[in-house]
Amino acid sequence: MPGGVVAEELVKRFGSLLALKGVDFVAPEGRVTGLLGPNGAGKTTAIRILTTLLQPDGGRATVAGYDVVTEPQLVRSVIGLTGQYAAVDEDLTGRENLVLVGRLGRMSKRASSERAATLLGVFSLSDAADRVLRTYSGGMRRRLDLAASLMFAPPVLFLDEPTTGLDPRSRLELWDVITELKHRGTTIVLTTQYLEEADRLADTISVIDTGRIIAEGTADELKTKVGGDVLDLTVADRADTALAARTLAQTFGLAERDLSVDLDLGTVLVPVTVGSAALVEAVRSLDAAGVHVGDFGVRRPSLDDVFLSLTGHIAEENRSESAAPRGRRPVMGG
Amino acid sequence: MVTVSPPVDVVTPEARAALPPRRVLADIALIAGRNLRKVVRNSRLIVFSTIQPLMQLILFAYVFAAVARVPGLSYKDFVVPAVLVQTMTFSAMGTGVGIANDMQTGMVDRFRSLPIARSAFLVGRTTSDSLRLGIQSMILVAAALLIGFRFHAGLPAAAGMVVVLVLFGMALTAFSAWVGLSVGDPETVQAAVFIPILPLIFTSSAFAPVSRLPGWMQPIARVNPITSAIDTARGLALGDGTLYRVSHTHLHTAAWHFSLWWIVIVAVFTALAVRRYRMG
Known part of the structure; x- marks a missing residue:
């Protein structure tokens, strides 16, 4: 070099x-x-x-x-x-x-x-x-x-x-x-x-x-190191946040600490391998659990997610x- | 966006890194020139380094002269060499402030990351500050002559006094540079340098002959480096006879003390400052 x-x-x-x-x-x-x-x-x-x-x-x-x-x-x-x-x-x-x-x-x-x-x-x-x-x-x-x-x-x-x-x-x-x-x-x-x-x-x-x-x-x-995609969910009623997190963890066989949960904002981030397939599964199980979904999407992880998962704290x-x-x-x- | 970098001159890294003496001198001149340009552009600095000493000169020569007496000599002639030494002392403290400022603004890092001689930053600073001290002392001597101060020992001795003033200031720039490099914050430097300097001035032969100072202060005043500079300047301005009459010390003794102090101050504080600079 x-x-x-x-x-x-x-x-x-x-x-x-x-x-x-x-x-x-x-x-x-x-x-x-x-x-x-x-x-x-x-x-x-x-x-x-x-x-x-x-x-x-x-x-x-x-x-x-x-x-x-x-x-x-x-x-x-x-x-x-x-x-x-x-x-x-x-x-x-x-x-x-x-x-x-x-x-x-x-x-x-x-x-x-x-x-x-x-x-x-x-x-x-x-x-x-x-x-x-x-x-x-x-x-x-x-x-x-x-x-x-x-x-x-x-x-x-x-x-x-x-x-x-x-x-x-x-x-x-x-x-x-x-x-x-x-x-x-x-x-x-x-x-x-x-x-x-x-x-x-x-x-x-x-x-x-x-x-x-x-x-x-x-x-x-x-x-890629962080995982394939990220499911980004916002619940309609913030009181449902914990329930949503528990349900999704069960659905994808994850521990709850693998999820990034914000109780104040009512958001749950779930690392998944293939976003589109996971989305369907997630909607079905949340519906079964009676959680009303406000906003739901799949995205590639940002470097912020990478940083968070590598260091355990946010970059800035x-x-x-x-x-x-x-x-x-x-x-x-x- | 136009082109950012067509190389302007094709110089090998080895050639760029080489430091023949001519280049070392050129680096020193470039940095000294940059420092002087800053002085000229900085009106506050000009006020601080000329108007303020002029006020002191007038204060001591007229106000203090009205109440203070030195046997066989006008107080004006007695005090002017001391005011000049004091001015050099204060001015030399500007060195540390300038260096601290360069550290804070990142200029020191800029210089240290360039392929220049390691010594260029400190030597360039001393060079520009000595020039500043020289110009300043000439202006003040001219002002002193205008308000009635007189040399009593001839022109060569008078020139010698100016040399002593500048030499003393130069020695103190080494002390000031070390404080500047150690503290690194201009305002703190300004406060820090005066902690040893002010007491040294007041316990010297500056404003009264040593024999008229309080008893406990006299031994301090006799070994004080500022006393040695003031007595030497006074002897050169007024003549050995007058110096002996007011200070009970001969010019050659004072000059000997002064040389000794000069070497000690320059050696100790240059070594400390260089070490500090290298540590980075």
Whole structure:
């Protein structure tokens, strides 16, 4: 895997907290690999190790064949990094930010300014090119941050939650850029807590939880892992929810804990092998049990279902934490 | 969507990663240039680093001079070198705030993920801040001359005083950088650096000769690094004779203390700051 990213048994400790407990991870060359997990799962720590910002306490990793611990300078010359928080300079203009990164990345003065002008155009920032960043919106900053990471066209790109906190339109714009980069053969490692984002952008997904990779595969493979289909039922009278759950569990020979039941909403989710056949059976048995059905359908499991079944908790429950300020971040590593 | 990435220059990773001395210097210059550009764009910083010291100069030279007396010397001539040292001290604390700000905004991560010299970030910061201190001290010396402060020991000694001011400020930027890297939050840094600095200023020879300070404070004042900087600056501004009359110390003694302190502060805090930076 010459141009890709390989991590073996990565371990990282912060004081008594074991942030990474032996992470194995492969991002093939020219593909988008998603690192999916809730806040605090270890995504950012893994990215910081792979981008040489943090030393691992155990294990090894290579980026484009270069070892992150013994050849960090070479790793830095083939990567671009866009973090969760736009790392751009408030007091400089958009153009100055890009030129600074280009020149620090060993580009000539002329090449830097030509490249900056191109990227500013690509990211629809030409009009704002010579304004200081204090006047930029959040979405504009994020786009500039990504542009900065692309200045010397690095073959490997790390995107650490690139769309966290962005409005839907800016998110879609960034997705387009990432898709375009992928088509041009850039190796991309993308962390996200948005299942939809991983589903849409990543060729393969590694699910990380509490410092460990707990599943990997394509979005479809992961969905298949959960089971075939999901029956999604809403009862007409919420008082019937428990009865409906019991009836369906019996019908399909499942334990009640295999079902996802929400008493407040009156919903029951049942994993089944073949949705259409199960639907008929389910309607018949619910009718026999005297349960009035409000809404009933069959769907493919979403990555949310995958996540729930793999980790036992939903992906975004800690999202508010990601908005917290991070004073000691370089020490803690996020 | 137009093209995102036709490679602009074909450079091998090895070439991009190489760090010949010329490149290290170029990196330092780029980062220092970026820092200076920030200073120029930041009106609050300019006010803080020139208007505020000017006010202090006027306060000490006129208000305090009306009540304070130093035998055989105008209080204005006595206090101006001290106000200048104090200004350098406060200004040097801006280094830590700037670094903490870069950490918080992710700029440190950006720099550390680029194939630049590891030393460029800290050395670039020291370079730009020394330049800032130099310009600031010239402005203040000019202002001091305008309000009636006089050098008594000739031009070379006066130039020497400016050098001492900037050198002292540079040494303190190392301390400030270490605090900035350790704390990582600009506002906390601002508070944290003043905890040791303010008491050191008030227990120095800044505003009164050491012999006129309370008895218990005198031994502290004598070994205080700020006293060594102020006495050296005073000796260069006023002459050895005058320095001895008000401080009972000779210029060469003060200069010797100052050099010793300078080496200790620079060595200890540069080592601590570099370690902190590398730890990441």
